[in-house]
Amino acid sequence: MAISGRFFFLALAALVPIIALPGPMTWLLALAVLILVLVVDTSLAASPRKVALQRTLPSGVRLGEPATAMLRLANESARVLRAQVKDGWQPSAGATNSLQSVHIRPGERAALTVALRPARRGDLHTEQVAIRSFGPLGMAARQGTIAAPGTLRVLPPFNSKRHLPSKLRKLRELDGRAAVQIRGAGTEFDSLRDYVRGDDVRSIDWRATARRRDVVVRTWRPERDRRVVIVLDTSRTSAARIADETALDTGIEASLLLAVLAERGGDRVSLVAYDRRVRVKVSSTGKGNMLNAMVQALAPLEPELIELNTAAVPGQVRDVTAHRALVVLVTSLDAGAAEEGLIPLAATLAQKHIVVVAAVRDPAVDEARLERSSTTAAYRAAAAEHALNRRSAITAVLKQAGVEVVDAAPEDLPPQLADRYIRLKAAGRL
Amino acid sequence: MSTQATVVFRAEDASTAVRSARWWKRHKFWLLCAAAFLVLSLLGIILGSGGASTGGTLSITNPAPAGSQAAASVLRNQGVEVTATESLAETSAALRGNGQGNSTVLFYDPRNLLSREQSAELAAAVQDSGGKLVAVAPGPLAVKGLSSELSSAGTPAGTPTAEAQCTDPDAVAAGTIDGGAPALGASATSVSTSLMLFKGAQNCFSPSGKTPAAGSYLAYNGTGDVAALGNPGILINQNLASRGNAALTFRMLGSNPKLLWYTASLKDVPVAEQTPALSDFTPQWIFPASAWLLLVGILGMVWRGRRHGPLVTEPLPVVVKASETLAGRARLYQNARALDTAAATLRHGTLSRLAHTMRLGHTADPAAVVDAVSSQSGRNQAYVHDLLLGPAPTTEKDMLSMAVELTALEEEVAQR
Numbered sequence: 001m002a003i004s005g006r007f008f009f010l011a012l013a014a015l016v017p018i019i020a021l022p023g024p025m026t027w028l029l030a031l032a033v034l035i036l037v038l039v040v041d042t043s044l045a046a047s048p049r050k051v052a053l054q055r056t057l058p059s060g061v062r063l064g065e066p067a068t069a070m071l072r073l074a075n076e077s078a079r080v081l082r083a084q085v086k087d088g089w090q091p092s093a094g095a096t097n098s099l100q101s102v103h104i105r106p107g108e109r110a111a112l113t114v115a116l117r118p119a120r121r122g123d124l125h126t127e128q129v130a131i132r133s134f135g136p137l138g139m140a141a142r143q144g145t146i147a148a149p150g151t152l153r154v155l156p157p158f159n160s161k162r163h164l165p166s167k168l169r170k171l172r173e174l175d176g177r178a179a180v181q182i183r184g185a186g187t188e189f190d191s192l193r194d195y196v197r198g199d200d201v202r203s204i205d206w207r208a209t210a211r212r213r214d215v216v217v218r219t220w221r222p223e224r225d226r227r228v229v230i231v232l233d234t235s236r237t238s239a240a241r242i243a244d245e246t247a248l249d250t251g252i253e254a255s256l257l258l259a260v261l262a263e264r265g266g267d268r269v270s271l272v273a274y275d276r277r278v279r280v281k282v283s284s285t286g287k288g289n290m291l292n293a294m295v296q297a298l299a300p301l302e303p304e305l306i307e308l309n310t311a312a313v314p315g316q317v318r319d320v321t322a323h324r325a326l327v328v329l330v331t332s333l334d335a336g337a338a339e340e341g342l343i344p345l346a347a348t349l350a351q352k353h354i355v356v357v358a359a360v361r362d363p364a365v366d367e368a369r370l371e372r373s374s375t376t377a378a379y380r381a382a383a384a385e386h387a388l389n390r391r392s393a394i395t396a397v398l399k400q401a402g403v404e405v406v407d408a409a410p411e412d413l414p415p416q417l418a419d420r421y422i423r424l425k426a427a428g429r430l
Numbered sequence: 431m432s433t434q435a436t437v438v439f440r441a442e443d444a445s446t447a448v449r450s451a452r453w454w455k456r457h458k459f460w461l462l463c464a465a466a467f468l469v470l471s472l473l474g475i476i477l478g479s480g481g482a483s484t485g486g487t488l489s490i491t492n493p494a495p496a497g498s499q500a501a502a503s504v505l506r507n508q509g510v511e512v513t514a515t516e517s518l519a520e521t522s523a524a525l526r527g528n529g530q531g532n533s534t535v536l537f538y539d540p541r542n543l544l545s546r547e548q549s550a551e552l553a554a555a556v557q558d559s560g561g562k563l564v565a566v567a568p569g570p571l572a573v574k575g576l577s578s579e580l581s582s583a584g585t586p587a588g589t590p591t592a593e594a595q596c597t598d599p600d601a602v603a604a605g606t607i608d609g610g611a612p613a614l615g616a617s618a619t620s621v622s623t624s625l626m627l628f629k630g631a632q633n634c635f636s637p638s639g640k641t642p643a644a645g646s647y648l649a650y651n652g653t654g655d656v657a658a659l660g661n662p663g664i665l666i667n668q669n670l671a672s673r674g675n676a677a678l679t680f681r682m683l684g685s686n687p688k689l690l691w692y693t694a695s696l697k698d699v700p701v702a703e704q705t706p707a708l709s710d711f712t713p714q715w716i717f718p719a720s721a722w723l724l725l726v727g728i729l730g731m732v733w734r735g736r737r738h739g740p741l742v743t744e745p746l747p748v749v750v751k752a753s754e755t756l757a758g759r760a761r762l763y764q765n766a767r768a769l770d771t772a773a774a775t776l777r778h779g780t781l782s783r784l785a786h787t788m789r790l791g792h793t794a795d796p797a798a799v800v801d802a803v804s805s806q807s808g809r810n811q812a813y814v815h816d817l818l819l820g821p822a823p824t825t826e827k828d829m830l831s832m833a834v835e836l837t838a839l840e841e842e843v844a845q846r
Contacts, residue, residue, distance in 0.1 A: 002736045003729065011726045018722050022715035027722065049441035086738035090745075099738060120747075129439070130739025145739045148439035240752035247752070302747050334755075364753040368760075369779070370837065375826045376764060378833040382772035383760035385779035392782070396792065 001042065002132050007139040010037065041135030046079035046106075048131035048144030055150045060296065063121045063157040069095075069150070071112040071129065075104040082138070085112060086130040092120040093152060118154040121249070122300045126150045155295045156249070160257040160414035167257070167418045171265050174426050175221055190221040224266035226430040227325035228421075229317050229353075230255045232301075235275040237332035239303035240362075243410045247360045248303050250410040251330040254358055256294060257414040258328060258421055263290050265425060270320040273301055276309045278316065310341035314348055326354045326430055328417070333359040333407060338394045347401040354429055356404040358417045361391075363409045488538050488566065488665055490514050490691050495668035501679050502691065508680070511688045517697035518548055524690050525559040533561035534686040537576075538662070539694035542569040548698060549575030553656060563656045564682055566665065567626050577656040583627040583645025591673075592635035592647055592661075600681040601634035601648060604674030607664050626660035635661070648678075657682065769829050770822040777818055780836045784818075787843055807842050814839070 014030040056070035069089075075081040081104040089095040094117035104110045118124055129148045134141040192208050195215035208216040232255055238248035259269045263284055271294055273280035280297045284290040308331070317327055327349050331342060342357070349355045368384040371377045395405045404424070408416045424430055444452075454461075486492055490502035490512060502512045515521045525533055535556050544552070549572040556563040565573065570582035591608040594601040627637075630649030637647070647661040659682075664675035683689055709717070763772050785794040788802040800818055804811040817839065823829040 008733045011729050019715045027718045053439040088742045146441045239748045239750045241749045242752045362752045372833040378830045379763040380760040382775045385775045
C-alpha cells in the first residue's frame with residue numbers, strides 16, 4: 001500500500017467543502033470519498049508480484065568509470081502496469097536514477113537503464129527490486145518487493161597504468177630491442193651481429209671476428225623466465241588511510257604495475273595476498289590474461305583487522321616457487337609492526353631471494369615536519385621527526401640485511417617500485 | 431557483457447496464507463505490544479469511569495469512610511427505595527412520579543450551587559408531593575429558601591457531640607449524636623464535613639453550652655416536614671454506627687417508602703451563568719477543518735514516508751587515518767611540555783639530514799657536521815654549534831624559534 005501526491009492533494013482539496021458546509025455529514029462524506037478512491041484505485045492496480053525481472057550487468061567496471069545496469073521487466077498480469085520501479089543498489093554503487101517510472105501493457109516488456117558510478121572498489125550488490133504499482137487514477141498503489149540479487153564487480157582503477165609506456169620503453173632498451181645501447185644490459189648471451197658504430201668495443205667477440213672478415217659483437221639480453229613473487233600484506237597496517245586511499249589500495253596499484261611490467265619483461269609473476277591466511281593467489285604460469293585475472297582477484301580484497309603472520313610468509317613463497325626469486329613485500333614500515341615482524345622476515349627471505357620491501361610513506365608526516373608556525377606545530381614537527389627517524393632506522397636495518405626498500409608517497413610508489421625492478425633486472429640480479 | 435541475462439527473477443510463489451503468516455511472524459512483537467496497550471488503556475478507562483463506586487462525600491455509592499453507602503444499603507434492606515438524583519429537575523420529576531406522600535428528599539449541596547429561588551422551588555415541590563425534606567448542611571441563603579421558619583445560626587465552637595434536648599420523637603430515640611469530619615488518613619478522599627447550626631420552630635441537639643433556641647444541629651419548621659441537619663457527619667460510613675447516629679438517620683430518612691438522595695451538581699447551574707466556551711467565539715468550521723487538516727497531515731507523512739522497498743545496507747570497510755599516532759604523540763609532548771625531548775628530536779632530524787646533504791654518512795660526528803655546515807653556509811660556527819648541539823631550550827618560545835631556525839639553516843645549506 002502506498003499513496004501518491006495526487007491523493008494527498010485530493011485530500012487537501014476536500015478542505016474546501018468542509019469549510020463551506022461545516023458539519024459532521026460533510027466531514028464523513030469527504031472521508032468516504034477518500035476511502036472509496038483509495039479502495040477503487042488499489043483494486044484496479046496491476047499486481048506488482050506478477051512481474052518477471054531480468055538483469056544485465058557489466059562483468060566488471062573500473063573504479064571511477066561509469067557503468068550501466070539493464071533491468072528488464074515483463075508485465076505478466078492482465079492489467080496495465082503503471083509503476084515506479086526502484087532498483088535496490090547499495091549507496092556506494094552511485095545509482096543516480098534507481099527510481100524510474102514505467103508504463104507496460106499486459107504481456108509486454110520494458111527495459112530500464114540504471115546509470116551507476118561506483119564509489120568503492122569491490123563487489124557491489126543489489127538485493128531487490130521494489131515495484132509500486134498505481135491504479136488508473138494514479139492515487140493509490142500496491143507495493144511489492146521481488147528478490148533479484150545482482151553483483152557488480154568494481155575493479156581497482158589501475159591509475160598507475162599511465163606509467164606503463166615509459167617503463168616498458170626502459171625495459172625494451174634493456175632488451176636490446178631499442179636503438180639505444182646500454183652497458184650491462186643483461187647477462188644472458190643472445191646473439192652475434194655485425195658491429196655498428198656506437199657499439200661498445202668491449203662487447204666485440206674477437207673469436208667470431210677472426211672467423212669472418214667483419215667485426216662481430218655479442219649482444220646480451222636480460223635474463224628471462226625469472227620468478228617474481230609479490231606478497232601483498234592485507235593485515236591491519238594496510239587499513240591505514242594515506243592521502244585519501246588505504247595503504248592496501250596503493251599496494252594493489254603498485255602490484256599491478258609491477259606484475260604487468262614483469263610479465264612483459266618475460267618473467268613469471270605470482271601474487272599472494274596474505275595476512276593469516278591466503279586471501280588471493282594468482283600466478284602467470286596459467287594461460288590467459290594475467291592482468292585480468294589479477295584485477296578480478298584483487299577487486300574484493302579488503303584490509304583485515306588482524307596481525308600479519310610473518311612466520312608463515314616464507315612458507316607461502318616456497319609454495320609458489322622453489323627457486324631463487326624476486327620477492328616483493330608490499331607492506332608497511334611503521335615502527336612496532338616492522339620491528340617485530342618485518343625485519344626478521346625480510347632477513348630470512350634475503351638469504352635465498354632478492355627481497356624488495358615496498359611501503360607507502362605518509363605525505364602528511366613530511367608536511368608536519370616542515371610546519372613550524374606555532375608551538376603546537378613545533379611539537380607536531382618533533383613527533384613527525386620522531387616517526388621519520390624510526391622509519392629511517394628500520395630502513396637502514398633492512399638495507400644492512402641486503403633488502404631493497406622502496407619507501408614512497410602513494411602516487412610515487414608504483415613507478416618507483418617499477419624502477420627498482422628495472423634496475424635490478426638491468427644489474428642482472430634477478 | 432551479459433553475465434546474468436538468462437536468470438529470470440519472479441516474486442516467490444507463496445500463497446496469501448503463507449505470506450500473511452510470514453507478515454504476522456515478522457510484525458508479531460509490535461502488533462502484540464499495540465494490542466496490549468489498547469486493551470490496558472480501555473480497561474483503565476472503563477474501570478476509572480464506569481465503576482460502581484465513586485469518591486464523593488455522602489455519595490450512596492461511596493464505600494469509603496466519607497461516603498454514605500452504609501446508610502443507603504441499610505435503608506434498602508429495610509424496604510426503602512433509595513434513588514440518587516443530581517439535579518433539581520430530575521428530583522422534581524421523581525417526586526411527581528413517586529406519588530403523594532411517599533417521598534423523603536435528602537438535599538445535599540456542598541458547593542452551594544443552588545440559588546435561593548431554586549431552594550424554594552425544591553421545598554415547594556416537596557410540599558406539593560406531601561413528602562419530607564431533609565437538608566444536609568444547607569447554606570444560609572438556601573435554608574431561608576427552603577422554609578421561612580428556618581434560619582442559619584452560624585457555626586459551633588464546641589464538639590459535634592450533642593444530646594437531643596427536645597421532644598421530637600426521632601431525636602429522643604437517637605438520644606446522643608456525634609460525627610464531625612472522618613479521621614484524617616482513613617481515606618485518601620477525606621473531605622471535611624463542616625458543622626452548622628440552625629434555628630427553627632423546633633430545635634434539637636444543640637452543642638454544649640448553648641440553648642437549643644440559640645442554634646442547634648437539627649432544626650424543624652413548624653409542620654416538621656422540612657428539617658435542616660447541621661451535622662452531616664452522622665450520615666457517613668465512618669460514624670454511622672456511633673451513638674445514636676444510625677437511629678436518627680434511619681428514622682428521619684426511612685419514614686417514607688421512597689428516598690430521593692439529591693446531591694446538587696453543575697446541572698443545576700443556569701445555562702446563562704456558565705462562562706462562554708472558546709467554541710462560541712470561533713467559526714463553526716474550525717473544528718472539522720482542523721480535524722481534517724490533521725488527517726491530511728497524516729496522509730502527507732504516509733505519502734512522503736513510505737519507502738520503496740526494504741532498507742539497503744552498505745558494508746563499511748575498516749579505515750584508519752595513518753597520521754593518528756603522529757597527532758597523539760605530538761599532543762603527549764605538548765601536554766607533558768617535553769621541551770627537551772622535542773628539541774632533541776628536531777635537532778637529530780636536522781643533523782642527520784645535514785650530514786646526508788654534506789655527504790658525511792650516517793655515522794658522521796656531529797661536530798664534523800657543524801664544521802661542514804658553518805663553512806658551507808658562511809654562518810658563524812658558534813651559532814651553528816649552539817643551534818645544533820647547544821643546551822636544550824627552556825621555554826616553548828625558545829623551542830619554537832629554534833625549530834624555525836633549524837628549518838632556515840637546512841634550506842640555506844640545501845640551496846648552496
